[in-house]
Amino acid sequence: MASTGPQDPEALDDETRWRSAGDRIQTLLDASAGSGTVVRERTEQLAAELTDLYGAALERMIAITAGSAPELVDQFAKDELxxxxxxxHGLHPHGVERRIEDALDGVRPYLGSHGGDVALLEVxxxxxxxxxxxQFAGSCKSCPSSAVTLEYAVEDAVRAAAPEIVSIEVVAAQPDSPESPSLISVDSVLSRLRDHNDRAGATWHPVPDIGDLGQGEIAGFLVAGVPILACRVADDVFAYHDRCGxxxxxxxxxxxxxxxxxAIGQAxxxxxxxxxxxxxxxxxxxxxxxAETAEHLDPIPLLRRDGVPSVSVIAEASGVM
Known part of the structure; x- marks a missing residue:
């Protein structure tokens, strides 16, 4: 079983550095505050002017493209950056519902790996x-898997695709009364999980080599000091802590x-x-x-972010503090 060390940030620079660009810009703006209110205001004005400038140029480029090759606009919308x-800049060609549906399609393979699914009821x-x-359907095979799926796969994907939304509500059908769903706030449902994750320091880590796995292949990876096991079954890749249940x-x-x-697709x-x-x-x-007990492996969220396979390692769950 192959094993790799921690990922080299320089090797991933072209794929990942733009995601943190907003944080770097905000850091520079905050640093300018130390030079006084006037400098801070002028720095913010400069950033706004530059943003408006490239926004206006982007708008013209999309308008020109829509007139000559409209199919390319949809290709632009599929590129995360x-x-x-x-x-x-309010130029996305798709409405909020279409964007959310596309985002959910991207995480359904992971939901399916836990015996579940999700549907967009309405915006x-x-x-x-x-x-x-x-609304979530099906049942996950283990409680940790269910919680991590909701926290990292669904909510992360939806908020990235539709940053203008103010909240997510989950309608969970009751087992005894499937026609009488109850409305639950994501924040209240996941409050204890988030407290746990805050202590554990769960973080996404790009692992591009996972995408190179062949059908039926298994490989080991060391991600942020945590050994994980990844395997490909048909078109999907699954990741687990490298620890027998x-x-x-x-x-x-x-x-x-x-x-x-x-059936084909079972492994x-x-x-x-x-x-x-x-x-x-x-x-x-x-x-x-x-088996006399509910033995199972410990799943790790695995999603394609910015075009790169990435895993979310929860330090406490892996024993790494």
Missing amino acids: VASLMLV VERQDGPVVRL RCHESLAGAALHRPLGA VLRCPRCHAHFDVVHAGVGVDDT
């Missing part, structure tokens, strides 16, 4: 701004196989030490008939 600038225009109402040893040397009679991972089996497509749940 260009789309983000289009959003800033409600309220006095303080648009509110997104989502039964013997808690490393899964180095593990192999994937499709159970006899199972079971066998621990090379205790020989326990886990369903990697469905949250790493244990599949052995003799």
Whole structure:
């Protein structure tokens, strides 16, 4: 099983540096405050003038493109960097609902890996701004997986695609009364999880080599000091902490196989030490008939961000403080 060290920031510069550009600009503006109010105001005015200038140029470029090659405008909208600038200047060709639907399509493979799905019910225009109402379907195979999925995959994707929304509401169907959903605020549902994550320091880390995995291939990676295991099944890639759910040893040397009679797209991972089996497509749940406890692997969120496969490592869950 291959293993890599921490990612070199310089190697990822072209793919990732623009994402933090806003933070760097704000840092420079804050630094100018030390030179007095006048300098701060002039610096902010300069930034605003430059923003308006490239915004006006971008608007003209899109107008010209829409007139000569309208299909390219949709291609612009699919590029995360260009789309983000289009959003800033109100030039995005798609409305908020279309953008959210596209964002949810991007995270559905991860939701599916935990036995769930999500649907956009509506976008409600309220006095303080648009509110997104989502409904989750299916059931996740483990509570940590469910929470991480909602926190990192869905909310992150929706807010990135539609920064103008003011809140996300989740309509969760009750098991005993599927026709009487209850309205839950994401902030209240995830408050304890966020407190946990604040202590743990969960952070996204680009791992471009994961995208090079071949069908049925497994590889190990060391991300921010945390050993993880990634494997490809058909078109999807799944990531887990490199720790067996039964013997808690490393899964180095593990192999994937499709159970006899199972449909294409199903895959079971066998621990090379205790020989326990886990369903990697469905949250790493244990599949052995003799299992006396709810054994499962610990999933790690894996999404394509800025075109680069990235994982979110939760330090406390991995034992790295």
